[in-house]
Amino acid sequence: MKKSTPNSTFSFSKIYCSLFGHDYVLSKHVTHHIKEYTCSHCGEQATTNSRGRLEVLTPKLKEINNALEQVHAKKAARKETKTTPFQAAS
Ligand SMILES: [Zn+2]
Structure with missing residues (x-):
């Protein structure tokens, strides 16, 4: 199965987007x-960058996002289990 982006045909959608802008959904x-x-x-595809603005999702940004997601997931998991033996004094 080929899993490439469907950009082989010139679509009306592209024209619509270039005229009215993209209709991004989460x-x-x-x-x-x-x-x-x-x-x-x-x-x-687009992603929010460090400034909170939308940016075209390049393969490099996708990689960064994947890494961020993993770090975030680990942090979230750690928070939920609450098995941290020591806590930084606040
Ligand atoms: Zn579009």
């Missing part, structure tokens, strides 16, 4: 501040 919750979005018209 596709992935990476951290509290970083989320990934996919355009419901053309399927283009």
